[in-house]
Amino acid sequence: MQGNHLRNSLQFCVADIAISFLFDDALSRLMETDQPSEVQDDMEIRVHVEPAPKPKIQDILFDSGQTWALYQSHGKYVLQNDSLNANSRPNRVVIMESDFRSGDMYLTEDSLHKDFFSDPLGYPLNQILMVLLLSRTKGVIFHACGIDDDGSGYLFLGYSGDGKSTMAKLWFENRATILNDDRMVIREKGGEFWMYGTPWHGDFKEWSSQGIPIEKMFFLHRGKGNAAVPKGGADAVSMILARSFPPLWDEAGMAYTVDFCHRMVSKVPCYQLSFSPDRNVIEFVRGVTS
Numbered sequence: 666m667q668g669n670h671l672r673n674s675l676q677f678c679v680a681d682i683a684i685s686f687l688f689d690d691a692l693s694r695l696m697e698t699d700q701p702s703e704v705q706d707d708m709e710i711r712v713h714v715e716p717a718p719k720p721k722i723q724d725i726l727f728d729s730g731q732t733w734a735l736y737q738s739h740g741k742y743v744l745q746n747d748s749l750n751a752n753s754r755p756n757r758v759v760i761m762e763s764d765f766r767s768g769d770m771y772l773t774e775d776s777l778h779k780d781f782f783s784d785p786l787g788y789p790l791n792q793i794l795m796v797l798l799l800s801r802t803k804g805v806i807f808h809a810c811g812i813d814d815d816g817s818g819y820l821f822l823g824y825s826g827d828g829k830s831t832m833a834k835l836w837f838e839n840r841a842t843i844l845n846d847d848r849m850v851i852r853e854k855g856g857e858f859w860m861y862g863t864p865w866h867g868d869f870k871e872w873s874s875q876g877i878p879i880e881k882m883f884f885l886h887r888g889k890g891n892a893a894v895p896k897g898g899a900d901a902v903s904m905i906l907a908r909s910f911p912p913l914w915d916e917a918g919m920a921y922t923v924d925f926c927h928r929m930v931s932k933v934p935c936y937q938l939s940f941s942p943d944r945n946v947i948e949f950v951r952g953v954t955s
Contacts, residue, residue: 830868859879
């Protein structure tokens with residue numbers, strides 16, 4: 666930890682990527698208990714309940730136009746939960762060192778919502794910061810539903826409306842573990858590709874933070890009946906990349922993400938899956954082979 670006055674901390678961990686938030690005495694008193702660390706920190710963020718300084722914008726990396734923006738200032742990265750074109754000042758700003766090992770978060774008192782200590786960054790900064798950390802050769806976030814079927818890991822990738830939450834409900838009724846129905850982190854571990862659940866779920870609210878190797882992955886596709894078409898090569902890479910959260914602002918991060926997708930489809934069997942929204946799809950998926 667940095668700073669003797671920061672005595673309490675909270676660790677936010679997804680897919681073994683850990684961010685520790687360091688609180689001063691005033692915020693510490695609002696915490697019910699200290700939270701023990703689960704894994705070694707990837708990043709430490711010092712939290713300040715005060716207006717953020719106004720760094721000079723030197724290079725705009727990305728501006729969503731609505732909910733967040735990322736830019737560089739004096740060698741540091743600045744992430745805020747508002748567009749640079751907004752009339753009001755953002756109520757959450759994170760200023761990160763260039764190595765992404767530490768930083769400072771500034772927030773206004775009115776942004777201390779009831780769920781602050783379970784998710785200090787809030788949406789969308791929580792997911793954007795995770796994309797930033799993962800893009801440093803740690804993994805990729807995908808639009809996907811992850812299922813642990815008694816030790817068999819199935820990844821269902823899809824856009825909104827493709828059936829990820831429907832798939833989660835069907836497998837849940839069959840006593841499978843739902844890792845998440847909308848956001849999955851994939852990491853390479855010991856020569857295998859592991860999927861991890863995240864707290865950022867869709868319509869289906871059951872989720873698990875556990876990880877499991879991916880046995881098969883499916884690109885959800887609207888169609889009639891249960892059918893699986895094998896996919897591979899550039900076609901599969903294009904499909905999986907289109908369902909990722911890529912760091913569009915970072916050339917090196919994008920190169921890593923594309924290479925990650927190439928390696929992933931070369932090791933994990935891929936299929937385009939159309940399915941009927943009933944339990945018959947479960948046995949169908951279990952029986953799919955190349």
